[in-house]
Amino acid sequence: MKAFINTIKNIYKIEDLRSRLLYTLGILLIYRLGAKVVLPGVDPSQLQILQERASQGVLGLLDMFSGGAFSNASIFALGIMPYISASIVIQLLGIAVPYFQRLQKEGESGRRKINQITRYLTVGILLIQGPAYLTQIPLEARVIQRLFVPFSVLILTTGTMFIMWLGERITDKGIGNGISLIIMIGIIARFPFALSSELVARLERQGGGLIAFLVEIVFLFLVFVISILLVQGTRRIPVQYAKRIIGNKQYGGVRQYIPLKVNAAGVMPIIFAQAIVMLPLSFARYGGDSLTGFISAFANPVGFWYNLTNAVLIVLFTYFYTAITINPVQMAEDMKKHGGFIPGIKPGRKTSEFLDSIMSRITLPGSIFLAFVAILPAFAMMAGITRGFAYFYGGTSLLIMVGVVLDTLQQIESHLLMRHYDGLMKGGRIKGRAGGMASSM
Numbered sequence: 001m002k003a004f005i006n007t008i009k010n011i012y013k014i015e016d017l018r019s020r021l022l023y024t025l026g027i028l029l030i031y032r033l034g035a036k037v038v039l040p041g042v043d044p045s046q047l048q049i050l051q052e053r054a055s056q057g058v059l060g061l062l063d064m065f066s067g068g069a070f071s072n073a074s075i076f077a078l079g080i081m082p083y084i085s086a087s088i089v090i091q092l093l094g095i096a097v098p099y100f101q102r103l104q105k106e107g108e109s110g111r112r113k114i115n116q117i118t119r120y121l122t123v124g125i126l127l128i129q130g131p132a133y134l135t136q137i138p139l140e141a142r143v144i145q146r147l148f149v150p151f152s153v154l155i156l157t158t159g160t161m162f163i164m165w166l167g168e169r170i171t172d173k174g175i176g177n178g179i180s181l182i183i184m185i186g187i188i189a190r191f192p193f194a195l196s197s198e199l200v201a202r203l204e205r206q207g208g209g210l211i212a213f214l215v216e217i218v219f220l221f222l223v224f225v226i227s228i229l230l231v232q233g234t235r236r237i238p239v240q241y242a243k244r245i246i247g248n249k250q251y252g253g254v255r256q257y258i259p260l261k262v263n264a265a266g267v268m269p270i271i272f273a274q275a276i277v278m279l280p281l282s283f284a285r286y287g288g289d290s291l292t293g294f295i296s297a298f299a300n301p302v303g304f305w306y307n308l309t310n311a312v313l314i315v316l317f318t319y320f321y322t323a324i325t326i327n328p329v330q331m332a333e334d335m336k337k338h339g340g341f342i343p344g345i346k347p348g349r350k351t352s353e354f355l356d357s358i359m360s361r362i363t364l365p366g367s368i369f370l371a372f373v374a375i376l377p378a379f380a381m382m383a384g385i386t387r388g389f390a391y392f393y394g395g396t397s398l399l400i401m402v403g404v405v406l407d408t409l410q411q412i413e414s415h416l417l418m419r420h421y422d423g424l425m426k427g428g429r430i431k432g433r434a435g436g437m438a439s440s441m
Contacts, residue, residue: 007416010416011412011416014415014416016415017412017415017416020173020174020175021174021412023169023170023173023174024170024174024175024181027166027169027170027174027178028170028181028182028185030166031067031076031163031166031182031185031186032067032185032189034069034074034075034076034159034162034163035066035067035068035072035074035076035186035189036069036072036074037074037076038072038073038074039073039074039075039077039137039152039155039156040144040151040152040155041142041143041144041148041151041152042073042137042141042142042143043140043142043143044072044073046138046140047071047072047137047138047141049138050071050136050137050138050141051071051072053136054070054071055071055387055388060301060387060388060391061274061301061391061397062081063190064187064190064388065079065080065081065183065186065187065397066078066079066081066186067185067186067189067190068186068190068193069186070133073137074159075155075156075158075159076159076160076162076163077133077156078129078133078156078157078159078160079186080160080163080164080167080179080182080183082122082125082126082129082160083118083122083160083163083164083179084183084271085122085125086118086119086121086122086125087118088271088272089121090114090117090118090121094114095324100114119164122160122164123157123161126153126156126157126160126161127153127157130152130153130156130157131149131153133156134148134149134152134153164179166178166182167179167181167182170182175408175411175412176407176408176411177404177407177408177411180400180403180404180407181404181408183400184400184401184405187397187400187401188401191392193388194386194388194391194392195389197386197389198213198216198385198386198388199213201386202216208384216385216389219393220392220393223373223376223393224398224402226373227373227398227399228402262363262365262366263318263366263369263370264321264322264325264326264359264363264366265317265318265321265322265325265366265367265370266403267399267400267403268317268321269313269314269315269317269318269320269321269367269370270314270370270374270399272313272317272320272321273310273313273314273317273374274310276313277306277309277310277313301378301381301387302378302381306378307375307378310371310374310375311371311372311374311375312371314367314370314374315364315367315368315370315371318363318366318367318370319360319363319367322359322363326359328352328353328355328356328359329352331351331352331355332347332348332349332351332352332355335347335351336348336351342354373398373399374399376393377390377392377393378390379393380393
């Protein structure tokens with residue numbers, strides 16, 4: 001406790017770090033205040049139908065990511081997810097389209113051009129999602145009927161673009177990871193409400209009582225610890241263990257390490273997978289009352305096909321994202337240039353094949369664990385946990401929170417260590433995510 005208090009004092013002593021933290025908190029406060037501002041021409045007292053829809057199915061996830069702005073018909077109702085969807089599309093185009101590949105190699109000028117294209121694509125997505133969202137607002141809640149849709153779409157589009165600007169300000173002048181922090185603060189904002197609702201549900205008759213609630217909290221803590229280990233992965237793998245993975249028993253006694261991670265993709269596979277799983281809902285106008293057949297299967301977060309598809313896509317995207325972030329050939333060349341080698345393995349092509357074999361095998365358990373954590377909310381709901389609280393038992397919400405917190409602590413720790421102060425943890429530096437969402441945004 002004393003060390004923690006000393007760390008807080010050290011943070012206050014560093015003027016630049018103190019200013020960045022206060023600036024970040026101020027921007028996040030503006031975002032939370034904006035999430036409470038209802039669209040002009042909407043009566044907040046007539047939004048019960050929208051709030052009921054937002055508490056059911058996959059729409060509950062969208063409401064969580066927006067910090068409740070979705071169900072409140074706020075000017076920030078569409079949140080930052082359209083920008084993330086556009087970023088995912090641009091990343092995929094950077095793999096398949098030569099034009100985007102050239103932009104990625106042009107340095108700062110190429111990055112600015114890619115950011116500009118991402119913004120244009122975000123606006124296009126908003127112009128489609130805006131009218132779809134407005135169909136969920138009951139007619140009796142619309143105080144103004146004439147020109148309500150075009151003006152509201154304009155406000156919703158402007159709201160999301162303003163959130164993007166706030167995230168960029170945090171990245172440039174705040175503590176960093178602006179977009180990720182905005183998503184995290186929206187998720188955390190829903191936690192007290194979800195926790196209180198679960199407590200009330202347990203205290204009701206035949207709800208299990210306080211003991212059942214405490215058991216749920218303990219289990220949530222265990223899932224939280226597992227998520228930390230999953231997001232951090234492992235930074236280096238012993239050569240001896242790596243050779244055992246691919247069946248090579250002839251290894252030396254020298255203890256050496258290979259800089260690979262069991263989970264090199266971070267939370268990106270979950271984001272990619274959910275973007276695809278939610279695609280049918282975008283054609284169904286955010287899931288109205290007429291959902292049937294194929295689309296209804298993907299609107300039920302407890303359903304078998306939704307979770308199976310989600311899990312399979314996560315495994316596939318984990319391999320995909322790992323393949324584009326880790327290049328065994330480049331690693332082998334770098335090792336050769338610096339005089340490094342793996343005992344018993346020839347430099348060059350043999351080393352790259354060795355690294356590729358290791359990565360292919362250790363990615364499988366990492367992807368399975370990632371998929372398991374992603375579908376944990378479904379098991380929590382089937383166990384009787386309320387829907388809002390169950391979302392915190394895994395999935396994108398928990399992994400994003402863990403990853404962003406670790407990255408933010410790493411940013412603070414780097415400021416402290418750079419000025420010769422003790423870090424946040426005595427046992428070693430905090431491990432942030434390599435290749436995770438925060439770093440990619």
